Amino acid sequence: MEWLELNQVDARERYESLLENDFRDSYILSTLTSQSEKKLRYQLTDAYEEIISQINDGINNGKLNYSKKKYYTDCYFGIELFKILRSFKFQLHDASNINIWRYISLYIIPDLVLERHGQKEKYFYSIPNRIWLRTIWWYCMLSMQTQIVDNKKVYAYDKTLKVIQEFNTDYILNIVDRSGSDGFRIQLVREIITQFYERREEIKKYFNNDASISDKEFPRKIMLLNVARLEVYEPMTYDGGIKGYVKDLFDFYLVNS
Incomplete structure (x- = not known):
């Protein structure tokens, strides 16, 4: 997948447009430029809904701490974000490009960023070190545990989640x-x-x-x-x-x- 970019000025315009359109799903979908982007959005939103359900179930049955619900969201969704972007051939050099993170945040799943952080621009685009998707992706990347499968070192997602939670x-x-x-x-x-x-x-x-x-x-x-x-x-x-x-x-x- 070719990753599009969004600079600071264009990001601000996009953010204002999202506000005017109330971050509606129909508006977000109408502005995506390819089927690959729509597929990525569907996978990420489905994953987000599933992890929120898992977290709520874990809290209700006493396995997870209610006071850490937002942190669990970062961990669980961070792992899913990492896996899904990897399946779309997302590379380290892409992760180092802040303009790509702005694009993903404001075009692919801005409604999820809104749900996690509200209307705070820094988590969407304005402060590079605070862009939510970038932060949780790198947190999971830097925390990633590995295991040997068929004599090959592979990422151990479940083990990573067990550690960081x-x-x-x-x-x-x-x-x-x-x-x-x-x-x-x-x-x-x-x-x-x-x-x-x-x-x-x-x-x-x-x-x-x-x-x-x-x-x-x-x-x-x-x-x-x-x-x-x-x-x-x-x-x-x-x-x-x-x-x-x-x-x-x-x-x-x-x-x-």
Whole structure:
């Protein structure tokens, strides 16, 4: 699929047009330029409806926490967004293009962005680091777990969801916004996420089991420390490789402090 782009000025015009037309499904469909775009919209909206149903069921039966409903939406839909865009040949270089995210946000599924965030322009197009679809896609990409199937490494979506649903929105902001000044180091950030998950009980204990502090402070400190240490160390050549490098990041606070 050829991914169209939308610059800041055109994005503003599109957003105003959506407001004038009340984000109606019929209006959105009438402005799509190809059958591929319509197919993408149908798949994403169907997936969104399904995950909202799953989340509500999980909350009703006590398996999910009501207070994290919006975060679960980001996680569950982020995984579906990742899978569906991948089936449409969405690549890393596409994900790095903010104008493509503006287009997807304002042409393909603007009504879903509206449902999640209301009429807040920054989540549609105006602030690159806050565009919702971009943020949750990269959060899932950077958190993606893998498994071996038929001697090949493949993405493990269920495992990824199991990991990230233990966290909250503070992790999204810290992971996506503080992953490095030279762009995302995907394997490195994935190891950080893995150790956030594997050492979560140790982290909570360090902060006297006060999750309101540990979930805000620790990921922020780790990501800031990582950015600083990348100026000095190369994780690939660190003692123990990336895993050893990340272990030392965590130990700086959890063991040596």
